[in-house]
Amino acid sequence: MATILVVDDAAFMRMRMSKILSEAGYEVIQAENGLDAIDKYRASKPDAVLMDITMPEMDGLTALKEIRAIDPAARIAMVTALGQQQIVLEAVKSGAKDFLVKPAEPDRVLAAVTKLCA
Amino acid sequence: MAMAKGQPLHFELDADDLKLFSEEAAEQLELLDSALVQLEGEPEPDLLQQIFRAAHTLKGSSATIGHKRMASLTHSMETVLDQVRQGKKSPTSEMVDALLAGLDALRVLTDEVRTRVESGVDIAPLIADLDAVLSVSDAPAAAALAPAAGELLLPGEIAAALAVAIEQGKSPFLVEVAIAAACQLPSIRCYQLLQELDALAEVGFTRPDRATIESGGAEFELIAVVASTENDEQLTAAISSISDVETARIRHLQGELPGPIALSSPAAAAAPAASKGPRLALVEDESPSSPAAAAAAAAPARKTTQSVRIDVERLDGLMNLVGELVIDRTRLQQIREQLSSVLKDANLNELTENFEETTSHLARVTDELQDQIMRSRMLPVRSVLTRLPRLVRDVAAKCGKKVELITAGEETELDRSVIEEISDPLVHILRNAVDHGIESPEERRAAGKPETGIVSVTAWNQETYIYLSVKDDGKGIDTKALRRKAVERGLVSAEAAEAASDEAALQYIFIPGLSTAKAISDVSGRGVGMDIVRTNIERLNGQVRIKSTYGQGSEVTIQLPLTLATTKALMVTANDTVYALPLVSVTEALTESEADMHLVGGRRTLRLREKLLPVIDLANALGDRRPRQLNRERFVVAARHSDRQVAFLVDRLLGEQDVVVKSLGDLIGNRKGLTGATILGDGSLGLIIDSASLVAEQAPAAASA
Incomplete structure (x- = not known):
């Protein structure tokens, strides 16, 4: 089964996402900021990444660009709150494959992950 | 078509x-x-x-x-x-x-x-x-x-570029994509679609255009004309890889260029339901990104409150339950009083105290609950007022007048049931104001007034009533003409008309069969006059009043209870039955002995403040023919509707109370003189008096001493 990297500084959001994904049979790795995400991505080459945008240390947009520089085939979906349309657009221009708007329904999370891994 | x-x-x-x-x-x-x-x-x-x-x-x-x-x-x-x-x-x-x-x-x-x-x-x-x-x-x-509905016409240079691509061996396609209404950032989906199309094809034309999409202004549809070496299946696959794509239609364009190109259907041309409540609320949270949206956000935005739609029936159900609670509360309070008097001497102090505390808490909670539910049925009167500018524009245009409408108090809230009933009378009064009140521009000039007449509609709350006033600066009502007409039509005797004050004569406008308009115009309709307006308003326990100064204008004010679900009433008994007299009509209550009663023409009459009021035995008037004993002192309750007054003779006064109105319909059908029933604190039934119809039936119009 595919491995998903969940990146979010909020422990609750990481837990929720992880729960949704692991219940559907995915292997889940967690990271709590952009820098952490880059390390974890290098270490375990996940099949897909769910990346929060607003985070301390390194934000999601920067992390997206860094990871895409390491692995141009990286499949990353941004996880956004409302009011960040311009950032999401920039993320899509920078190679994000999809986005989820928080709070995301489990169905939407799984649909997005399925598409990412396809 | x-x-x-x-x-x-x-x-x-x-x-x-x-x-x-x-x-x-x-x-x-x-x-x-x-x-x-x-x-x-x-x-x-x-x-x-x-x-x-x-x-x-x-x-x-x-x-x-x-x-x-x-x-x-x-x-x-x-x-x-x-x-x-x-x-x-x-x-x-x-x-x-x-x-x-x-x-x-x-x-x-x-x-x-x-x-x-x-x-x-x-x-x-x-x-x-x-x-x-x-x-x-x-x-x-x-x-x-700007295409005709369902058609696309490509700008010349784009058509030319496409023609070149076709000559190079590419095939032209029309791509129509609808994005799911659940998607919260549709513009980004459009951008992603554009990315996919760019990778596989030469994108000649898009609607919305690229700049709109990139600035976040795109919505739930994307239409594109592309030229590609791929076939439609490959294009479809690429488009379907994007999340939230609801439908994707890809059509090979054959012989349709340079256009116009027929779009597949208006349904595809239109965005799918941008109508889901929650999504709309969320969309408004988005930071403004397009210049238009920024401008809209900069302007003082209308307050958007979180709301859900609730079926009125469901609210009525809740209201009924609360009504039951109110009854239980009253019953508990009665039991408490009885208990504490019985148990006063016994050593059960703590128990009774507890019980008292609980009942009074229940009372507070029930009151609060009743209040909240009442509020949830309230709507701002705006929904009625917003229809008026169009109406005034149309009526004014039809009768060649210049009229400015000013509305105020749109935020005033009232019960849904009242909103539904208020619209027709209000529209009628407003039509009258424009059609008969405001003069033609020439007449106004001659009278030294500005050519444009002003009609103002104002709503406000006072206590438990809502008031709506329609005021115009037109010609006012000619009470002389009104008197003449009322006499001509045999509605009022010549002597009465002569003796009536201007204020009293003004009330003739409410008599059925009287119209002051010189001609029945297309605008005001036929036969539906102020009498119907008054009947409708009074049926709702409301009142309508008119003031007018000849030459300067008129003002009609409607007073209605905030809700029709409960009403404030004076509770009385007559022949052992409890009745609720809506307080809106009650003016005074006295004991029989202090009342100044006379026999006039064989009828009992009450002289009250220079007026003679016919005295009506309430039980008799409602057809209660059961035998009765009348040995104790009775009470007289004066009630008025507009200019008509009567005095009801009742056995006892029980006090004022909020009563929950229940329809009689299911039990005994409509009964003359009653509007409904209510359940009393002891569980028995009280009947709610339709005082408007009783007053109208029993009192001659404009009876004055």
């Missing part, structure tokens, strides 16, 4: 959807109604945005249910509005007329969804008028991009 009046229609929606569709459509139509007339001149960006959004929402929802004619018409209206919004057109009165004509048709088309019968409305000439407004274009680019 072929018309088939009377044909059954089919729409894709069930009963619940229908309700939502109708309610929402009504809201949008109302918004358009009040906003379109303000469009002429220099419209505010905020207003434009609102109008555009309303048209867009209607287009989306009508397309979703498969109402093609409605979708086509709203599409054309939206196209016109979009041009105005983008500053490519300025609104002319022809444009506003065309839009208003469209709006009228939309009402009928909306109604078709309910009736499911083809109304015979022909949208073709309306669309032609809307197109004509656009075709007087001064900007050629705008004309090229």
Whole structure:
């Protein structure tokens, strides 16, 4: 089964996402900021990444660009709150494959992950 | 478009959807109604945005249910509005007329969804008028991009570029994508689609254009004309890889270039339901990104509150339950009193204290609950007032008058049930004000008034009533003419008319069969006069008053209870039955011995403040013929409706109380003199008096001493 990297500084959001994904049979790795995400991505080459945008240390947009520089085939979906349309657009221009708007329904999370891994 | 009046229609929606569709459509139509007339001149960006959004929402929802004619018409209206919004057109009165004509048709088309019968409305000439407004274009680019409904015409240079690509061996495709209504950032999906198309094809044309998509202004549809070496299956696969794509239609264009290109259907041209409540609320949270959205946000935005739609029936159900609770509360309080008197001496202090505390807490909670539920049934009166500017515009135009309408107090809230009832009387009074009150511009000039008359409609709350006043600065009511007419028609004796004060004579306007208009005009209708207005208002336990100064104008004020679900009443008994007399009509209560009673012409009469009031035995008047004992002192309750007064003779006064109104219908059907029943604290039944009809029946009009 595919491995998903969940990146979010909020422990609750990481837990929720992880729960949704692991219940559907995915292997889940967690990271709590952009820098952490880059390390974890290098270490375990996940099949897909769910990346929060607003985070301390390194934000999601920067992390997206860094990871895409390491692995141009990286499949990353941004996880956004409302009011960040311009950032999401920039993320899509920078190679994000999809986005989820928080709070995301489990169905939407799984649909997005399925598409990412396809 | 072929018309088939009377044909059954089919729409894709069930009963619940229908309700939502109708309610929402009504809201949008109302918004358009009040906003379109303000469009002429220099419209505010905020207003434009609102109008555009309303048209867009209607287009989306009508397309979703498969109402093609409605979708086509709203599409054309939206196209016109979009041009105005983008500053490519300025609104002319022809444009506003065309839009208003469209709006009228939309009402009928909306109604078709309910009736499911083809109304015979022909949208073709309306669309032609809307197109004509656009075709007087001064900007050629705008004309090229403004398509007829369901058609796409490519600008010349794009068509040329496509022709080159085709010569290079690529095939032209029309791509139409609808994005799911659940998607919260549709513009980004459009951008992703564009990315996919760019990778596989030469993208010649997109609607919306790239700049709009990149600035976040795209919505739930993307239309593109591309040239590609791939086939339609590969294009479809690429598009389907994007999340939230609801439908993707890809059609190989053969011999249709340079155009016009037929779009697959109005449904595809329209955005799918941009109508889901929660999504709308979320969208408004988004940071403004397009210049238009920024302008809209900069302008003082109308307060948007989180709300849910609740079926009135469900609220009524809750209200009924609360009514039951109120009864239990009263009953518990009575038991408490009995208990504490019985147990006073026994050593049960703590128990009774506990019990008292609990009952009084229950009382507080019930009151609060009742209040909250009442509030949840309240709506701002705005929904009624917003329809008025259009009405005034139309009526004024018909009778060649200049009228400015001023409304105030739109925020005033009142119960849904009252809102439904208030509209007709208000409209009638307003028509009268414009048609009969305001003079023609020439007459006004001659009278030294400005040519434009002013009619103001004001709503406000006071205590548990709502007041609505319609005031005009027109010619006022000629009480001399009113007196003459009332005598001519045999409605009032010549002596009475002579003796009546101006104020009393003014009340003649409410007598059935009297119309002061010199001619029955098309505007005010026939036969429906102020008497009907008064009857309707009084049926709701309301009152209507008129003031007028000849030459200076008139003011009609409607007073209504905030809700019809409960009413404040004076509780009385007559022959061992409890009755509730609505307080709105009660003016005074006295004991029989202190009342100044006389026999006039064989009838018992009460002299009260220079007036003679017929005295009515309440039980008799309501047909209670049971034997009775009358050995104790009784009470007289004076009640008035407008200028008519009577005195009811009752056995006992029990005090004032809020009563929950229950319909008599299911139990005994409608009874003369009663409007409903209520359950009393001890569980027995009290009857609510229809004092308006009793007063009208028992008292001659304008009886004065």
